[in-house]
Structures are given as C-alpha cells and as structure tokens.
Amino acid sequence: MDYGAMDIDQVGPRVIIRESFPNRADFVLEHVDLAFANSLRRTMLAEVPTMAIDLVEVDENTSVLADEFIAHRLGLIPLNSKQIEDVLYTRDCDCDQYCENCSITLTMHAKCTGDEIMKVYARDLVVAEPRPNEWVGNPVITDEAGLGPVICKLRKGQAVRMKCIAKKGIAKEHAKWAPTSAIGFEYDPNNKLRHLDYWYEVDPIKEWPVDDRNASWESEGGPQQDDETFDYNAVPSRFFFDLESIGNLEPDAVVQQGIKVMQQKLAAVLQELAGDENRNGNAGGDGFGVQEPDGMQGGDYGVDQGYTTPYVNPGATSQWGGGATPYGATPYGQSGWNQ
C-alpha cells in the first residue's frame, strides 16, 4: 500500500481544531485511515465512562407520575463526570452493594405546599458528601436561571422523597451514560472516492448539497470534474468530526477519554497475548495499566434491577439541612427525614 506520500512531513495522526466551545468541538483528523477514525468515533459515542443515577430508592411518591417513570427521568439527568478516574466501577469495588468510592448519593425531597403547581428541578438534587472528588455527581445545569431539567411537577399536598444512587458506567450498557449527544462525522465531502452512489430524480448535484465548509477544506477542492480520472487506489485520510457534549464532560475530555479507552482495549489484548506466551495464563502486572473489568461478574448486577424498591432507610441522615434547595427549610425541618 502506498503511504509514502503522506509520510513526508509527519508521521502519525494530525488534528486541526476548527471550533471549540464549552460544549462543542469541531475538528479535522488527518493522516489516519478510515478504520482508526471510525473506531475513535465509536469509542467516544459508547465507551467513555460517565456518571448517571442507576438506583432509586423511593420513600415517598404522591405525584401523578409512577415511581419507575420518575426513576427513568432521574437516570437521564446528566451528572458532572470530571476526573471520573477517581470513581470505581461498582462491580470492581470491595463493598457489598455500593459505597462512597463507587457511587454518589443524591437525595430529592420536595413537597408542594402552595396553591401553584410546583416544579422539581435537577438543582433540587442534594449531593451527599464525601465523594471521590469535588465535581463528580453534580447535576449539570447550563440554563441561565440555574434550574436544570425538570424532573416532575407537584400539586398542593403532593410530595416526592427519593434517594438516588449514581454509578459509573458506559453508554454501551445504557444510553444515559453517553457523554455526547451526537458526533458529526464526514469524509470526502465531494465524493471523489465514490464511496457513495447517490439516488436522484434529475440532478444529483442539486439534490445532494455538499457541506460547503468541509468541502472547501479539502485541498483538492471543488466538485468532481467530468474530465478528472478516477483514482481507484485513493483512500480517505481526512475526517471531519463535530462533537457535541451533553455537559458531563468537556468536549476535549471526551476525545481524550476516548483515546484512553482505545489504548486500554489494545493494552488488554497485548497483555493477554504476552501472558499466553509465558504459559502461566495470567502474567498480571506487566507494564500496561489495564483497567479492564476483572473477573467480577453477575452478582452486583442483580442489584441494579431494583430501580424502584420502596425501601425506607431510617439510618440515612443525609445533610438535608444544607440549604442547597429552596425546599430545604420546608415542613420536613432540618433533621433528616422525619421519622
């Protein structure tokens, strides 16, 4: 295969960042092949770990919504996942069910006492201390009023009281752990490689508009000329990414984490291959910092099914007094959940 041409000035991948925003990164990846770019895309979409609520203990729910309905909504709330390396996977943790090393507890406690319909927002989730680091588990709130997404609405006299356990996970298991809402991915916008065969009524050029920004970025430029000969050996080597983060990780962190996850996958393969050669199966601590899930299986997962266990926990004296919520100083007083 002819890779000589591209190796003249530089070896290895090259990145050009075209735009960067708090929740978006638009970059061009060059000097890599299609498989590499696509693997990076797939990893960033599905295998970057984040935090999300995974267990909900319902103490009280007199709202019009069913327990599991609210539990589902809670699961989808983005939680800050900065430096998530500090959090263990629950399945890798030594604890019985969950603990502060592998989970973050958020409590939601709200009652409507006025005549108006009251909305419960993500900001009303109170994060319990201690936790692995100062950011992880905070609900992501980006609106100007600082409310976050609505969880439910309450009428006079209705109340919700729930204990939510947030865990670390990946989007392959459930989409609530996804770090990105979407990743735009394009190569060869002018279709010079003819990977696409457009369906059209009259004129494919009119009916399939190109992305001008990506198309003009290609140095070859311009649409296919009729007299141009088709280079059937050409391979794509420039990829346009447009990554939109949900807010739990910064866009650059999503890319970096994606790279790391890919390296860990490869390291796991290398370790296995090297281990086999020594004929002792598991060579163990050789060079690679493989964070692969160890033998742990099954067991812990049974617990996850209990989304809506109406399990009252009198021992849990969460710091309910902490005035983080506007409802903190209401009927339930300061001293934990009224028992």
Next chain:
Amino acid sequence: MNAPDRFDTFLLGDGEKKVTEVADTRIPSASTFTFNKEDHTLGNLLRSQLLKSPHVKYSGYRIPHPLVSSFELRIQTDSTLTPRAALQQACRELVSDLSTLSREFTKEWELRKMVGDGAKGDDKDGKGKVPGR
C-alpha cells in the same frame, strides 16, 4: 425476554479469555484469533492496521453472530514473523499512534483556547458558525 444482558457486551465472563489463538492446520503462518467481548471498534481497527504491515499477507475479521459479542480475526503472514507477533506489533503501533493523537489534540486545544478566548464570549451554546481556516 431472552435478550442478552447489556453488560454481556463488554464484561468478560468467568474464566473467559480476551483473546485465543487457533493456528490454521492447512496453511503455514496463519491463525484465527477469537476476541471476546469486543466488536467492530477493535476488529476493524486491527484489521486495517495489520494490512499496513509488509509481512501480513491476509487479514480479515468477522462477527459470527450479531447477538454474541465476539469477533474472529484471521491473519496470514509471510513466515518472517508469526501471526501473533504481527498482531502484537499492530497493537503497539496503534497504542503509539493514539498517544501521538492525544498529544496533538492537547496541543491544538490549548492553542485554540488561547486564540479563541476573546472571541467566543457571546456564543455560549456553541451553535454559532465561525468560518473555518
């Protein structure tokens, strides 16, 4: 109902190995590697990296069943190195490429942050289009 558990797609079962090699009995220097709990992300990546090596004659992967998360990677080399060595080399090359990419990305992102800090103030939602280049 009988759908496999979601975590079965990425957690190795008890005693399950990540990779196993079965040498081909009819062709010299050919092996089939079975990867457990992996998918196209790794399969296609390794396949294409192996093809870049001048010593690899054949490299291809397949996913035998869509509900079973494993893939088979078949490698044939010109006997200067074993299929296993070729695979190890491909993995190492990819790890180093990814490190380069990580470094490059950090560099470019920092650069971009320095340049862009003044201009991006009003466009919080990031929907605004700034002409490229």
